[in-house]
Amino acid sequence: MKAQMPNHLQFSLHLQRPYCLIIFLLLFLTLRNVFADQPTAGCPLAAVGGAGAANDCYTVTPLSGSVTIDGILTGIEWTGAPSKDLSTAGFQAKVRFKRSGNNLYFLVSVNDTGFNASDRIELNFDPFHNHATTTDDITFLIKRGNADHQKISGGGPPVAWVPGAGLDIEDGSTGGAPPDFATGWAAEVTISASDLGMSDLSVIMGFSLLVTNQDTSDQTSWPDPFPASPATWANLKTRYPIEYMIVLDQSGSMLDQSKWDNAKKAANFMANAMAILRDATYFEDKIGVVTFSWNNAANADQTTIPKPLAPVPAFPLGNYADALPAVSPPLPNYYTPIGKGLDAAFTALGTGVEETQRVALFLSDGLHNRPVTDVPLQPSHLNYDPCNGVAVWGVCPAGTDHRIQVNTVALGQDWGVDTALLTNIKNRFAGQQFGSTYTITTNVEDLKEFFIQSLDDLYQMNMASSGPGGTEFSVNAGERKLIVILSWTNPAGAVTFNLQQKVNPGDPWNNVACNVSAVENATVGYAICVVNNPPAGTWRAVDGMGNPLATADRQFVLLDLNLRARFAIDQKVHGTGLDIILTADLDEAGVPVTHDPVNRPVKVTVTIKRPGEGFGTYVSVRTPDNCEPRPPSQPRLPSRQI
Structure with missing residues (x-):
């Protein structure tokens, strides 16, 4: 392991056997929050400076x-x-x-x-x-x-x-x-x-x-x-209003393994997160949805914009995807026109010069295969290219005006998703290196986390922790706002919860009232508690009897921290004998953090699970997301409906 840049710690792991990888980043630094509140003094939403702007x-x-x-x-x-x-x-x-x-x-x-x-x-x-x-x-x-x-x-x-x-x-x-x-x-x-x-x-x-x-x-x-x-x-x-398009693969294969339902749940989760972070006094942020598919029988593009850009509704907004105008489910035997999905997002967001921050979160579970004239997909096939004239995929030259940022998510296993193309798209359209811009998953709770993390840089927020429901977490002195979101894979299990806090390990737990709270147990499956100016100490989520609420499948803790910690894995398929490059980005109060064993210790722990049996046996009895045991199964061949 070695540091190769002042503010990026880069580690190289050389693995000779099949593996699964879990990363724990433990940082021991002083934290202080800088979460902006929502004051009553007005500020015109359209005012962005110049002679006609308001004086204030x-x-x-x-x-x-x-x-x-x-x-x-x-x-x-x-x-x-x-x-x-x-x-x-x-x-x-x-x-x-x-x-x-x-x-x-x-x-x-x-x-x-x-x-x-x-x-x-x-x-x-x-x-x-x-x-x-x-x-x-x-x-x-x-x-x-x-x-x-x-x-x-x-x-x-x-x-x-x-x-x-x-x-x-x-x-x-x-x-x-x-x-x-x-x-x-x-x-x-x-x-x-x-x-x-x-x-x-x-x-x-x-x-x-x-x-x-x-x-x-x-x-x-x-x-x-x-x-x-x-x-x-x-x-x-210090930012423009946000225009955010969620772009969902609507091909037939999205009906397998509950992928469509999981994608909708993640979209609903993120829409509610944007509603929590919404500051309608000063910003008119917008959200919308694009779906893309291709009717194989009619050989026709079925890509649509079921939810055009519209202001983010007030919280809580519940089932965003199914609220009118609703997002329709996939149909069997529909194919995957990735280029058409991108084009629809570019059309919805606009590619001209605007005083907005435009972002598309692009999710697919398949391989680009329609129209056949655009296979393989090239930048020239798209109706917008930030570095037009550069014919091959690659990062645009320095100084390129990226009017739209595209972050990509691969849903499924690597053999069934065009991960190389999604990575090329992310790189071409200035997607984020850190956070939820690229992953392979079928776990709905992971997908929700990735969607929410895509908002990090837009709202200057941090996911302080993510883990099982009821997990204790720390809040440091000076934090301005605490947001705790509990998620249930089965929406019917969602219940309201309370928060408790204590200063020292031996102290009794104190109940802390939520400034904002909500629960949705019909289709989304979440409960939320927001606390302004939370006191420092150890915290936990509990049920009405004061017991840790372990029934939730995932607990997300959001804070806008003085310390920002992010990490990424080099985005490629890793085989036997290949290095895995882990990059950690650590900043405290805007200053890159480097390890000082006396004054500023930084501890990074990497845990690797290594099997003791052959590769075929191992992958047939482990889940691809977290390497946990499962009943034996044969690898599933890609279906024709991709």
Whole structure:
């Protein structure tokens, strides 16, 4: 095992016998949550910056391309970025905003012709977006003399802030060439998630900007007039509204092994998760469904969009898939036109330039086989290709504008699913490396987990744990929101539950009331409890008698953590003698985590189950998902209905 990148731990395992693999990632680090709440102050859903935007609402757009921190407009780095003109009694300034990954970029130009080293720009952030003066608030003071920059955290005393290469000041009074005001000055600065004490940028933050001329005491600000407290700071969004299409294989083979029912349950589960995370005050997120199939007898495409994009309904929404307009079940002898399913998703989402985050979650259990003119499927067969002109499958060149992200899920066994094609699609359309973007499974609870995890990067949430119902779990001090979801494979088993918490192992359990709760036991099979500002300690889900609720098939615990931990396995079929590459991505407050045995120990445990018998015997008596024993069975040959 060896680390090959600063923020990615990569391990190589060389296996010579048939195996099953279970990975346990155990991290011993201090956690703190940065889950944005839902305040009452409004923010127009359509406002994304520019001259027509509201004074109190901007979206920092994730534009493509990098920013060169040099104090000027280099190339096209700021083209299309939102900006705001500030003017108070003749004192002018202008600010531009941009986001790239977990970095915010600001270019602030000031029309101040008289040099004073103490002229300053003040950037104020309320990361929790709680509209109150609390310990999360952070202020950055940038001085014109490019020295003595300061940072103020939680209302404490100013401390020295050394932004280094993350700040450049261009001053016209000393021979520089600042943009906008030739005889003034400008500061171009990077504010990272780690600068704000976060692992990921909050989707919405409080923000204010104050520019001061020390010689005249003139000031200009946004919002204007400068707000006295975070209660009236501007709303700074760091993402666009989400448009999410679930794309389901509707071929005949989906009727086997309850695959269609399981796919619908997972879709319902994810739709309800989006409803929980919905913040209708600030974002109009949308969801929809595409189904794809091919009528073999009529040799005709049957791909449809049964659920066009529509705003995510309020929670709880229950059986999303069967609610009108309902998603129809598969029919026997229907084939698998993977390309047509992608095209329908692209049509539903749109491929033009939009101020949205567009994602498709594509699930298939078969091999692409229709239309025959498009077999094998190539990028040129699709109606949208982010790197048009590159004829073969592969990752698009750096700087490609990926207007739609596609994450793929293989449902079934490897011999029956075109895993190579699904991997090519994921790579071509910038699917996520970590999380639920690629897997082989027939377990419905695993499928639900993969669907929910596909929302990680969109909502800056983390699945803190997943395990059997009633499993105890830890919550650390400072968490803003706890979401516990219990899932039952048999929906009729779903029941309401309570949460209990204690601080020390010997303490009695204390009941904790749910701020939001719901149960659905007709078709989906889940129960949910949401707790705002949960106290630190050990937690568990219990029934009405206070007993651990072990009847649930799976327990999902969602938190927006200061620590983010993700892992992935290299996406290929592994045979005897081939290495398995495990990659772990660990970040604490936005900073890559590396192992320090004294101050920051990181423990990664890999458990491998190795059989003692021949390969054929082993696979015939083990489940493919988790290597657990099962009655002997022969490998099932692929059916014609794929």
